[in-house]
Amino acid sequence: QKIGCDGRIGSGAAIDKCGVCGGNMEICRYVNGIFRTPHLTHDFHTVVIIPAGAGRINITETRNSRSCIALRSARNPSVMFINGKLKLGVLDHSGRYNVAGTQFEYNRPRFSNKGETMIATGPTNEDLEVLLFFQQENPGITYEYTIPKRNAQLPSIVGTTEPRGSSSLNGRNANERRGSRYYRKNYRNRITDAEAVDREDSSNSRRDITTVHRLNPPLLSGEPNPMGRTKWMKVGFGPCSQSCAEGTKSSNIKCIRLSTRQPVSDEYCTGQQKPRKQVRRCNRQACPAYYDVGDWLECSRTCGSGRRTRTVICRQLFSGNFTSAVSHSRCRGLSKPPSHERCLVRVCAHWAPAQEWSPCSSRCGAGTQSRHSVCKSGDGRILPNRECGSQRRPATMRTCDAGPCLTKWFITDWQQCSADCDRGQQRRNVVCINTANVPAGCPRRHQPEASRNCARSSCGVKHEWFAGKWGSCSSNCGRGIQTRKATCLSMATDGTMSVAPETNNRFPCEISEKPALQRPCNTQSCGSRWHYTQWTECSVSCGGGSRTRDVHCLDEAGLFSPLCKASHKPKAAETCNTISCFALRDPNCEDKRSDCEQLKRARLCKYKVFRDDCCATCPNPGSTHTSSLHGR
Template sequence: MFTYRRPNEISSTAGESFLADGPTNEVLDVYMIHQQPNPGIHYEYIIPGDNVISPQLLAHRRPGEPFNGQLGMPESTSREDEDLHRETDILTGQSAGTFPVIQPGRFPSHQPENQVPAMQPPRQNREYNWKQVGKTECTTTCGKGSQYPIFHCVNRITHEEVPEGYCDSSTKPIPEEEACNLFPCPAFWDIGEWSECSKTCGLGMQHRQILCRQIYANRTLTVQQYRCQHLEKPDTTSTCQLKICSEWQIRTEWTSCSVPCGVGQRTRDVKCVSNLGDVVDDEECNMKLRPNDIENCDMGPCAKSWFLTEWSDRCSAECGAGVRTRSVVCMTNHVSSLPLEGCGNNRPSETTPCNNGPCAGKVDWFAGGWTQCSTECGSGTQQREVICVRKTEGNFDVLNPYECSYLEKPPSQQSCYLKPCGSKWFHTEWSTCSKSCEGGFRVREVRCLSDDMAASTQCDPQLKPEEKELCNTQDCVPEIDENCKDKYYNCNVVVQARLCVYTYYKTACCASCTRVANRQPGFLGHR
């Protein structure tokens, strides 16, 4: 199992790293893909091996102890024990409680039976020898340190220390490194650095990695967390706030609409402001909460033309003089973003006279019945006949109105409203004819409008007034020019040769060229 650590999460590690406590039982291939210049890779590994024991110490064994084939180590003593308990004085001569000394590089060997051992050089009786008097201090207080034996020159008999010059320097034992304070150091929490705050403003979160670590053999190892349970575990998460978030402010009211009529736009000033009151970039505020700084505005229709309905079918009077009515409204006749002027003062008439013939009268002011409403819907007018009559036996004689002038005359007209019209067809006046003769056309715009003069789709399509019609269908009468005559008898040849495009032939054969030009428009323009 590998433990991966991100950059700067562990204070003792620079860059990315991963660690396995081991052992690794398979080949491990590590590939690194870098997008920036390669910073290099540092790696460490540990290979377990046998304890290395000093040959000088392993070469000594007590007389009578069996040799186990491991460099003279007693069978009852392991290499580790021998390495950790080397406290016997090492002397070159015989002494109580000491081993027989064999010189460095020389090892005892078993002689085959019936063979005489090789003769050793005679031992020199020296008065001074090297003696181990102690050890150096351990390099560490825990986690496996190292120390070395200390050898001094002493009197062979009294063991009193003397200057080193009294001893043979060539026989001084070489100090071998010894392990000490093998117990591991107490576990501790290795605290990584805090990550970046999760938010650039406002309250956010940040994290750090906490590992239980232990030092052994000058190496810092990651261990199980239960070994640090005696210590208070530092927090791995914390709140953070780099700064107070900025907010949106509406600095101005809406401007006036960009057009005096129709649909335009209006704007206002919206800024992102920090908590210090400074205007900052919009990205520092929440774009989802940004108030609108532009919107559409409708200033109503831009009027240009008078729109009319057809005249009503009914006359306001069943007999005598009456009126017919129509609706008139001023509206724009096309969609435009430009301001338009009004329809002007030439408002079309809303009434026109009508007469259904004379009516009978009666004595005094005689008011006839109200006629039906001039319109089937919407606002209209009703008429009635008011005459001055004199009643005779079985008949009424109509008198001059002057005869009844001393009496109050009843009203002869009133407004009426039967029902809402819903939607009706309106149209503009006809345009000028496109041609003065031989059939042109003229157009008008037709709209369906409701009672409130808003655009509607509820009008009967079959009743829609025509938007285009023919006009000036009479033939065109060409003007006769008395001076336009053919000067030659063979002008037909000029026409056939299409020479009328030239000024000379056009003048010499004026009548023929003109006649062909009227019959084939554009003829004179081709060669």
């Protein structure tokens, strides 16, 4: 059976949370919990506030992480006791710290997955605030402590342990036990463990603390000890507590059977004074150098690409648990972690167009276009304009060219004649382009014809209609027409066929049976096509001049378009009146004015009065001499 905390075998007595042997939490209140909040800012966060008077304090990180535990005064938060400079990247070393009337044992394992710990016996003399300096993750911080209850009394462990099978040492049984060789004659109640017994005096409310010391008696038994004489003895030393930087090792205390010098169970030495363990120093050499890597500082920019740094120091742990920075040459065989790196916090706010450019403000010539821009975040959210700061805002206005300012008639080529025989119709597009915005528009008296009569070669006459194949479409788009020919043939009784002649504009074939000669084709929209004006008057009446016309690509709505093929563009200029002026000159005519050449350059020769005065310089195209020249 196991020995309880009261020294009795099989008593089952254990130390409770208040630290009392055999207690049942009468003198204190036990408090515990865990801080697990996962998503925190990069700062200090309160884990728990431990009140004054607390004892048996244990603060433990569930596993190793980059976050750190810190301790400060709850009454004066500016007073930091442990890890107060974490924001500067400075981490306190493991060790003992005198805090609030007690001593805290702080430990941060370096080469282990275990988390940080802060342990204190207490009691504390002020309220303490336990903090978590959050960096990337919170694995969980457990805490526990006890608070004394008021007017509570500690239980006392009184008397010596009663021998098994008896409740008293009086009488014959006691004398028999005195005769046992396991009974120590001079045994008395001696000091071993201390218990504090509180007594409260109601008259002056003063508390006296009496320390009562008890020594458990030896094992008493009427039976001879099967092991014979036993004794506590030192048997070598245990392992060193550290592999370097000075550890300790303690002597092993074993219960030894003297007759065989072999260790036996400790219960056979119960009652004997166990010697204190001898402690020796060991492994005092310095530990191998290592890189001490600090936490990354904040990014140099709040948005966009920046840089961040951290401290990377070569350190060594020396005897006495003393850590010092050493030359980087001592870490030569190690891979040095980077001390700088690029960082991207988030995409910066930026200006972005909120819409496309508006239509040109002018129907022709130069105009302006506008658009609106907004400030957007990296994920596309619209932000206040101040978030984009001094960034250059995109242009909200630009110039535009709506084409030349015109008020002219534009026409297309004539379409194919609508009839195979007799008279038909030809059509063309006639469009007024009034980009100059003249109120009256294009002059009606100058409007070109949009249709005209036409005729093809006369159809033959026949008694039976025969239709040919459909021809190609007259246009690739728009109002295209396909045509075919139908012929009236006369057939002889021997099967020979001949074209029937037309009599009085009528065919012998039944007119109602005549097949359709045309049908629409390529009715899809033409889109954009070339349009042009009529030719201007020739610049000279002879000797080679030039004439021009406006040619523009227009869509179906009559607006300028860039979609016409350049290879299909009609000529916009050509030569004219190329016949020699000398050939047109009347040898009997002489100029009556000295400025005839200037009048000719001013294109005034078309007026009869100037032609008469300058008949040599401005020959009359309708003269007899001219006509005779043209006839040759």
